[in-house]
Amino acid sequence: MQPTPDAAREWIDTVRASAARGIGPATSNQTLAEYGNAHMQLARRGLEPKTTGPYLAGWRLRVIPALGHLPVTMVTNGAVDRTVYAWIADGEGRSTVKNSLAILVRVMEQALRDGLITVNPARVKGWQRQYQLAEDELDNPRALALRDWNALEQLAAALVARSHEQYTGWGDVVTFAACTAARIGEVSGARVRDIDRRNWIWTVRRQTTPSPGGLADKNTKGKVARRVPLIEEIRPMIARRLLMVGDNPDARLFTGPRGGRITTAVLRDATHWDELVRALGYKHLRRHDLRHTGLTWLADAGVPCTSCGRSPDTAPCRPPSATSTPTCRASSVPDGTSAPTSPGSVHLPRHRRPCPQPSGGCRKCTIHISGAVILVPSKTTADLRLFLSNRPHVVPRY
Template sequence: MPYRHQLPVAVTLSEDVEHRPGRKLPYKARVRWIDPQTKRRRSVAQMHPTQDAAQEWIDSLLASAARGINPATATQTLAEYGDSHMTLALRGLEPKTTDPYLGGWRLRVVPALGHLPVTMVTNGAVDRATYAWIADGEGRSTVKNTLAVLVRVMEQAVRDGLITTNPARIKGWQRQYQLAEDELDDPRSLALRDWAALQELATALVARSHEQYPGWGDVVTFAACTAARIGEVSGVRVQDIDLRNWIWTVRRQTTPSPGGLADKNTKGKTARRVPLIEEVRPLVAQRVLVVGGRPDARLFTGPRGGRITTAVLRDATHWDEVVHSLGYDHLRRHDLRHTGLTWMADAGVPLHVLRLIAGHGSLPTTQRYLHPDLHTVMQAGRTISTHLTKSAALPPPSPGLSATLRRL
C-alpha cells in the first residue's frame, strides 16, 4: 500500500442543492472547486433526505476547505482513506507487527466499516463491528490487532483534521468479549421460544419495513427454520432446493467484500444438507414460483432484487426498534440460527445429525444446544431400563432394597 502524499489545499468552493422529487433521497448537494495543482475543475456530490441535511453536508466541506483540507479527501470512505494513508498510519512499527495489523484491516475492518465515509465512522459503528467480530468467534488477539490498526488510521484522520476525536478508541471491549463468550456458552438463551413468537417477529418486521415488503418476513422465517446464517439465506439458489425430498444444500453465502457484496463458500468451506420442515415448504414453493423456477435465480432478495446481509436486514426492517418493542432486546439476526438449532435439539434430532445440519467443526459446539432438563434425564432413565428389559430379564431386588422400598 504505497503512501500517496496529499498536501492540504486551501480552495474556494462553489455550492448548490438540487431538488429531485420522487426519490428516496431527493436533495442532491454538490460542491465544486478548481484543483490548484492540475487547474482542473473537480466536484463531489451526495444525496440527502432533506434540504437541511444537504446544507449541513456542504457546511462540513466548507469548514474542511477553510482548514486546508481537500474536499475529495474529506469525502473519502474509510477503505479509500486507509489505503492512501496506511504507510503513514503504521510508521514506526516492525514488520512482525504490521503483518497482523494489515490482515485485520483487510479481513475485518474494510468489510465491516470500509464503505462508510471517514467522517461517519462513530463509536457506535465501531462497537457493533467489534461485537460482530467477537460473535463470529475471532480470538482476543485478532480483535486486539484489528482495533489497533483501526485506531491508527483514525488517529491519522484526526491529525489531518477530518475528524476531531478518534471513534475507534472504545473502552470495555474485553469485557464485551467476555459477555459474548458467556452468551455463546448458552446459545439456547438467545432462541425464540416457539413458532408463534417467530411469526410475531416476522410480521412485525414486515410491517415496519418500507412499503411492507413481505420478503423480509420470509427471510426471517426461513433462517430460523433452517438454522442458517443470513448470508447463507441470501445465497440460496433454486437449484439448491430439492423439492421432491425437501432438502436444501447449503453451498454459498453472501458476505461483504472490498468491491461490494459477493457470494463465497460457506463458513465451513463445505456444502451441507438441511431439511425443509413442513411449516416452511409453502413459503419455499411460492418463492420458486415467483422467480419462475430458473435454476440460477436467487430465492431471497431485497425489494429491488439485491443481495441480503445481516446489516441490510437490520436497517430495512428497523430491527432494533422492533425487537425492543416485542421484548427481545437481546435478539440479533444471528440468533435466528440459535433458534433453529435449539428447536431441532429439543425435537430430539440426534447430536451427530444436528452437527451436520449446523455445519459445526467440533462436537462441543453442537452440544451447547442440548438441554438436559429433568424431563430429559427421566426419559433417559426409562430408555435405559427399556433397553435392559428387552435384552434380558432384570434380577429381582435384593431383600434389603425391597424393605427400603416398602418403607418409602
C-alpha cells in the same frame, strides 16, 4: 543507550548474534511499528479481503499505540499479556481484541521467520476468560432463542408490517433462517438450483457477505456444502418464492424489494429491527439469533448437540459421515417411538397425522439426520401451483 552495563553487554551480544545470522544492526533494532509497516504485505498473506480491514484497524488503532515504540526484539510475552488485559480493561469487545491480537501474531510470526526473534511472544492464552457471558445466557441459554413457532410467526409479521410498503420477503427470510438454522449470508446466497423440490432438501453451497468493494459470494464458513431438510411448515412459502423467481436455476431465492442481495445490515435497516424487537420484548434478539433458534429447536427435539453443531455449522475434522448429513433413505425411529417427528417439532403446530407405518420403515416419507427423523411427502408435483393450492399431507398418499 542502555540503562546498565549488563544491559549494554546483553545488547551487544544480541547484535553480534544477529550479525552472525546475516541481520544488520539497523534491521535488528527496528521498532515494531517500523517492522510491521514494512512487512505487512507478507504478514497478512492468505487473509481473506473481508478479514483484512478489521486486522489493519486493530494494528493501526491498538497495536501501534501500545507496542509500536518497542524494538521487535524487546516485545516480550509479558508486554503483550499486559497490553491485551489493558485493552479488556478499557472496554474493548472480544472481537476487537481478537482481531488486534491476530495481526500482532502474524507480524511477530514474520519476525520469527526472518530470524529476529526465536519465539513468538504474541501467542498469549486465557484472555477470553475475562469476558463474562450475559446473565440471561448463563442462567438459561434458550433465552437467546425464540420460544416457539407462534413467536416466530409474530416476529415475521411484525417485521413485514414495519417495513416500507410491507414487503413480505423480509418475513420469508426470517422464517427460512430460523427453520433451517442458517446464517443470513447463506439465506441470501440460496439459489433455485440449490432446492431439491422432490425431497425438500436445501444444499447450502455459498454465502453472500460484505467484502471490500461490495457484496461477494464465497464459500460457506466451513468450506463444505451441507444438506438441510426443509420442514413442512415452510414448504408453501418456498414453493411460492420458486414461482416468483421463475425457471432460472441461478436466480436467488430471497432478494430485497428491488431485487438486491440481502445482508444482516440491510434486514436490520429495512425492518427497523432493533426498535421492533424491543417493542416485542426481545431486546436481546439479533439477526444471528435466528440461527440459534433453529439449533435450539433441534436440540429440544432430541437431536444430539454434537450433531447440531456438526451438520449446520463449520466443517467437521473429518469428512461428514452418513449420520451427519440428511439423506433420502429409509431409517428407523429412535428408541422405538410410535411416530417420527421433525427437528423442532415440539415448537411447531401439532397438526400432523401419524405415519401409517409407525415402525419407521416407510422409505418414502422419512429423512434421517443424526438420530432424528423428518417427514417429507412421497413425491412433489411438477406444477408448484398445484402444490400451493393443495398442500400434501406429511405422509404419502397411498
